[in-house]
Amino acid sequence: xxxxxxxxxxxxxxxxxxxxxxxxxxxxxxxxxxxxxxxxxxxxxxxxxxxxxxxxxxxxxxxxxxxxxxxxxxxxxxxxxxxxxxxxxxxxxxxxxxxxxxxxxxxxxxxxxxxxxxxxxxxxxxxxxxxxxxx
Amino acid sequence: xxxxxxxxxxxxxxxxxxxxxxxxxxxxxxxxxxxxxxxxxxxxxxxxxxxxxxxxxxxxxxxxxxxxxxxxxxxxxxxxxxxxxxxxxxxxxxxxxxxxxxxxxxxxxxxxxxxxxxxxxxxxxxxxxxxxxxxxxxxxxxxxxxxxxxxxxxxxxxxxxxxxxxxxxxxxxxxxxxxxxxxxxxxxxxxxxxxxxxxxxxxxxxxxxxxxxxxxxxxxxxxxxxxxxxxxxxxxxxxxxxxxxxxxxxxxxxxxxxxxxxxxxxxxxxxxxxxxxxxxxxxxxxxxxxxxxxxxxxxxxxxxxxxxxxxxxxxxxxxxxxxxxxxxxxxxxxxxxxxxxxxxxxxxxxxxxxxxxxxxxxxxxxxxxxxxxxxxxxxxxxxxxxxxxxxxxxxxxxxxxxxxxxxxxxxxxxxxxxxxxxxxxxxxxxxxxxxxxxxxxxxxxxxxxxxxxxxxxxxxxxxxxxxxxxxxxxxxxxxxxxxxxxxxxxxxxxxxxxxxxxxxxxxxxxxxxxxxxxxxxxxxxxxxxxxxxxxxxxxxxxxxxxxxxxxxxxxxxxxxxxxxxxxxxxxxxxxxxxxxxxxxxxxxxxxxxxxxxxxxxxxxxxxxxxxxxxxxxxxxxxxxxxxxxxxxxxxxxxxxxxxxxxxxxxxxxxxxxxxxxxxxxxxxxxxxxxxxxxxxxxxxxxxxxxxxxxxxxxxxxxxxxxxxxxxxxxxxxxxxxxxxxxxxxxxxxxxxxxxx
Numbered sequence: 001x002x003x004x005x006x007x008x009x010x011x012x013x014x015x016x017x018x019x020x021x022x023x024x025x026x027x028x029x030x031x032x033x034x035x036x037x038x039x040x041x042x043x044x045x046x047x048x049x050x051x052x053x054x055x056x057x058x059x060x061x062x063x064x065x066x067x068x069x070x071x072x073x074x075x076x077x078x079x080x081x082x083x084x085x086x087x088x089x090x091x092x093x094x095x096x097x098x099x100x101x102x103x104x105x106x107x108x109x110x111x112x113x114x115x116x117x118x119x120x121x122x123x124x125x126x127x128x129x130x131x132x133x134x135x
Numbered sequence: 136x137x138x139x140x141x142x143x144x145x146x147x148x149x150x151x152x153x154x155x156x157x158x159x160x161x162x163x164x165x166x167x168x169x170x171x172x173x174x175x176x177x178x179x180x181x182x183x184x185x186x187x188x189x190x191x192x193x194x195x196x197x198x199x200x201x202x203x204x205x206x207x208x209x210x211x212x213x214x215x216x217x218x219x220x221x222x223x224x225x226x227x228x229x230x231x232x233x234x235x236x237x238x239x240x241x242x243x244x245x246x247x248x249x250x251x252x253x254x255x256x257x258x259x260x261x262x263x264x265x266x267x268x269x270x271x272x273x274x275x276x277x278x279x280x281x282x283x284x285x286x287x288x289x290x291x292x293x294x295x296x297x298x299x300x301x302x303x304x305x306x307x308x309x310x311x312x313x314x315x316x317x318x319x320x321x322x323x324x325x326x327x328x329x330x331x332x333x334x335x336x337x338x339x340x341x342x343x344x345x346x347x348x349x350x351x352x353x354x355x356x357x358x359x360x361x362x363x364x365x366x367x368x369x370x371x372x373x374x375x376x377x378x379x380x381x382x383x384x385x386x387x388x389x390x391x392x393x394x395x396x397x398x399x400x401x402x403x404x405x406x407x408x409x410x411x412x413x414x415x416x417x418x419x420x421x422x423x424x425x426x427x428x429x430x431x432x433x434x435x436x437x438x439x440x441x442x443x444x445x446x447x448x449x450x451x452x453x454x455x456x457x458x459x460x461x462x463x464x465x466x467x468x469x470x471x472x473x474x475x476x477x478x479x480x481x482x483x484x485x486x487x488x489x490x491x492x493x494x495x496x497x498x499x500x501x502x503x504x505x506x507x508x509x510x511x512x513x514x515x516x517x518x519x520x521x522x523x524x525x526x527x528x529x530x531x532x533x534x535x536x537x538x539x540x541x542x543x544x545x546x547x548x549x550x551x552x553x554x555x556x557x558x559x560x561x562x563x564x565x566x567x568x569x570x571x572x573x574x575x576x577x578x579x580x581x582x583x584x585x586x587x588x589x590x591x592x593x594x595x596x597x598x599x600x601x602x603x604x605x606x607x608x609x610x611x612x613x614x615x616x617x618x619x620x621x622x623x624x625x626x627x628x629x630x631x632x633x634x635x636x637x638x639x640x641x642x643x644x645x646x647x648x649x650x651x652x653x654x655x656x657x658x659x660x661x662x663x664x665x666x667x668x669x670x671x672x673x674x675x676x677x678x679x680x681x682x683x684x685x686x687x688x689x690x691x692x693x694x695x696x697x698x699x700x701x702x703x704x705x706x707x708x709x710x711x712x713x714x715x716x717x718x719x720x721x722x723x724x725x726x727x728x729x730x731x732x733x734x735x736x737x738x739x740x741x742x743x744x745x746x747x748x749x750x751x752x753x754x755x756x757x758x759x760x761x762x763x764x765x766x767x768x769x770x771x772x773x774x775x776x777x778x779x780x781x782x783x784x785x786x787x788x789x790x791x792x793x794x795x796x797x798x799x800x801x802x803x804x805x806x807x808x809x810x811x812x813x814x815x816x817x818x819x820x821x822x823x824x825x826x827x828x829x830x831x832x833x834x835x836x837x838x839x840x841x842x843x844x845x846x847x848x849x850x851x852x853x854x855x856x857x858x859x860x861x862x863x864x865x866x867x868x869x870x871x872x873x874x875x
Contacts, residue, residue, distance in 0.1 A: 013668055019675040026682065065664040094668040096711045097659065116671035120678055 002131050004030040006057035010042045010074060011035070011092070012066045016116065020061065020092075023120050029127045038066045039074025050081050059130065060089040061114075064100055072103055079107075088130070090114055162256045163238070169216050169249040171195040183257050185231030201227035201235050215244045215251050225258065237262040276304060284387030285309060289370065291344055293378040297321055300381070309366075309388050311358060329355035329363065344380045347372050353389070365393035412487075414506040415494075420444045420462075423503065432487075432510055434480030445506065448477040450484055465493050465504055474511065485512045538628040544591055546571040546584055549623060558610060558630045560603050579603060583614070583626075590616045590624050600631070611635045659714045662707055670704040709842070716767075716845045724850070727768055729759040729804070733793055736773045740780060747789070749780045749808075754794035761802050761870050767846035772804070774839045775866050779808035784861070801852070801869040809863040815856070822856060 007030050011017050017035055024030050034057065036042035042060075049056060060078075064071035071091065078084055091109050093100060094116040104113045114122070157164055157177045166175035173196055176188040184191070184199075191199065200208045204226035211224050220243040227235040242253035275286070286303040299321045302314040310317070310327065317323050328336055332354035343350035350370040357363050370384025406413055412429035416422050425440045433440075433448060440447070446458075453476065464471040470492040478484050487508040494503040532539055532552060538559075541550040551566035553559065561574045571580050579601050590597045597616040602609050609632070616626045677697050681688040730753070737744075737751045744751050761768065772793070779791030791808040813822070823844040847854045851871045858864035 013672065015672040015676065016668070019672070019679055022679055065668075093664075094671045095663045096667065096708055097663040098715050100663075116668065117675040117678065120682060 004058050004127060004131060006030075006032045006034060006055070006059075008042060008046075008057040008060040009033055009035050010039060010060060010066070010071070011063040012037050013063070016063070016092075020118070020123075023118070023123050024127070026120065027124050027127050029131055039069030039071060039077075041068075043069065043074050043077050046078065047081060050083060056083055056087050058086070058088065059127075060087055061092045062089055064091060064093045064095055072107075075107055075109075088112070090126070092116060092118060162254050165253050165255070167196060167251050167253060169244075169251070171197060171212075174250060183230075183236060184228055190231075199228045201229065203227070211240075211242075215242050216246075218244055218246055220244075225262070235259075278303075281305075282385075283308075284385050286385055287370075287383075289382040289384065290375075291340070291380045291382075299324070309364070309386075310356070311360070327356040327358060329357055331355075343370070343372050343382070347374060347380075350382060350384065353393075363390075364388050365390045409507075411507050411509045414440075414445055414508070416445065416504045416506070418501050418503065420504065429508075432479070432485075433477075439480075448475075448479075450476050450478040452476040452484075461491065465491050466501070468493050468495070468501065474515075475508075485510055486515045487511060535627070536629070538630075539625065540566065540628070541623055541625050542571065542583070542587055544587060544622040546580070546587070548574075555630065558605065558612075560605055576603070586614070586616050587624050590618045591622055594618050608632075655714060659711060662714075663711050667704070667707050667711075670700055670707060673700040674704065713842065713845060716842075716849050723764060724762050725765050726760050727763050727765050728757075729761050729768075729795055729802070730755045730757050732765070732768050733772055736769065736776055737793075739773060740776055743777065744780050744791075747780050747783050748785075749783045750788075750790040751776065751780075752790055752792040754792060756795070759795055759797070759802065762872070763850055763870060764846070767850060771843050771846055771868060772806075774843050775806040775868070778839065778866075779806060779810060779864070782810040782812075782864070783808065784810050784863075797872070800872050802872055804868040804870065805865060806868075807863065807865040812860045812862050812864055813856075813858040814860050815858050823854070 007024060009017060009020055009024075011020070021033055021035075024033050034045075036045065039062075046056060048054070062071045062075060069077075071093070075089065078087075078089075089109065090112045091100075091104055092114045096115070101110070101113065104110050114126075160177060160179055161182075163179040163183055164177045165173055165180070168174050172194075173188075173192045176191055178188075180191060181187055186199075197205060197208060207224075208226045211221055215221055220241075222241050224240040224242070225237055226240070228238050229235055236257050236259045238255040239258040240253055240255050242251050244251045278286075282303065282305050285306045286301070287299060287306070288301040290298045290300055292298070299318050302317050304314055306317060307313050310323075312323060325333070325336075336352055336354050339350060339352045342348075350368065350372060353365065353367045355363055356366055365388070366386050367389045368384060368386040370382035373381045373383065375381055406426050409426055410428055412432050413424075413426040414422055414429060415424040422440045422443050422445065425435070425437055429440070430436055435443075435447065461471050461473070470490060472488075472490050474486055474488050476484060476486055488511045489506055489508040491504060491506040493501045494505050496502045533554070536554060538553040538555065539550075540548055540552070543549055547568060547570055548566040549568075551563070553563060556563050560576075565574055571583060575583070582599065582601050586597050586599050598613065599616070600611060600613050602611045604610075610630055611632045611634075612628050613631045614626050614628045616624050618624050673696070677688070677693070677700065680693065687693060733753055733755055737753065740751065776791055776793065783789035783791075787809055789809060791806065791810075794805045794807075796803050796805070815822070823840045844854050847868055847870070852869045854869070855867040856864065857867075
């Protein structure tokens, strides 16, 4: 089974960060988790990596409702970065709002639209299948 | 008298005969000497003049001649002495008794013997007659000159030619030709006769010539200056011995009379043929004349009406006062006008308008009364109709609260009406016949006049608004302008100030609602993100706790906390769903096959139905399509079927049956079960409220019917419920067919 090298968690809520980090660690499938507290910080870092030929993470868990840049602002810009196709982005939101669901659909993320609280089993199966696919 | 001896014997008897002739002749014969004395006289001289021969021969002849004739006589004597013969020389000789007698002489001279022979005839009588005639003739001419007409004689000879032996000088006055000229050229009198009258004129002369009856003819002549005259001729014919006919006559110019006759005829015709009925009465009011229109209208003939008073038409509808007023008016020489309600001979009643006027003679005295009347029964009815109609429209106009005015294209108010003087910029009396520019402020004038021109040019109804500051507050007016008649517009104006203010208030309310909606959106956002993140976190922490510290997790308090967290999450979820149904402005309607939707729901509920032993029955035609938000319809059907299964009656052969009917503008989906039912009297009003639970079943979350109702209504439909405890429940979902 392959290990996931890096997951980016773009999330401003401390408890969510804590919970997700815990769950991800518990799966034992991920080598490193990088946290960005808003979309702008995440984009700046990823752009820097692209500019310096650094590696992009395999998976991004993206919250929507965040200060500075929200999830959608980030994703829109991120899609313009070269090499973004190698990254799988999951929306992870507490929003039940249709507005957000429709936006997700627009970005073709409707299959990767996760609602908080994310159950451990769900996370495990997502990351598991991800590793399986990697085989 | 010459005598020779040789034929003395032979001539003896001849002499005696001659002597006898000489002695017995009634003419006077004489032999007179050149010396001025008679030499021989026959007895006729003494018989005629009374003088004896001796007396006559004793003096020069000239002594017996009338002093006035002496010169003439001596001249003639000289001529005779010179050898000329004289005939019909006339002079007067004095008689013995002092009278003078006219003698007409024939004389010839015998120069050798210095004597003359003369025969004189006493022509005193015929001379007197002649003189008398000349005098008469003179008088006659004089008379003729002063006559308006012409005295004349007209002679028609057997050979057809005609002459005018006498024409009085007055012909010059009428025909412009002198008597001498017309005698010279008698054709003149035929030449000037009007061509249309010439044949009749000639015929009448022929007839008079043959019958010798009096000739009488009226004819026209056309004078050289172009004037036409009417001439009346009268003449008496007389047959002369030579077979010619002589008329003694008189012609006169009757043009004036004829014109008057024609004029009279014209007036008579005008009265006779007048469509108005005309009555002429004497001063006592007795009818002297009625025209045919009167006869036609009233049914009374002329003969029946004549001598009667016009009160034969009296209907009895007018007061005595009315008639008294009429009489007072016309008998004082004034004209009376008015309408009368009268009765015809057959009893039929009618209205007539009458003008009755006195007819005055030259001295200004009333001779007659003239009444001209017109049947106005019809026009009165029409007038009443028009009056009614006008009253109707006027009333209509008065009854509408709008201000109405009529303007012409120059901006003059032709009519004006309002019931709200408070809305006026100017005094209400200032409008009619005044120019708009004198009344309204320039800005409004420009707007209105521009509208007037556009309205007149396009002939379309125009609506516009304007505002005026009246009594320190701005009033808004909405005007409707229509063109009519000859370059005029009628405009209705409504004060819409209140409406405008209301509109502002409505806008305010809309703004408020918009704001509230926005806050609701914000609230939804807060709920869905900021609030929900905490429930998500709580649940996440509990999940982590379950994984890492099972013992603590199983603590009863933690379990209660978990249950509350789950409930809170669900509640928030519902809340968001409801708010989103309410807030969503554009719903995505799609044509959806009802049967397919139902089948999907039924298969989804099959497990639950089997478990509860409830039959699901579908009675929906395949081709029913509804225009809906598909996800809403899914929810509605799923929920109502689930409801039927959930509240089944375990003691019965349970079923839930779904059917549809199309009624008017709705497709109605009916979901009927034979479950436990509801006491609608108790819960009816609350059935669809949020968080109302009517059963103790724990599976109910209390939001289902509320959601269902909201979704149905969000699609423009409504939902009805019928239910009875222990009998079952029926839901009817009405979905409009016209959803866009």
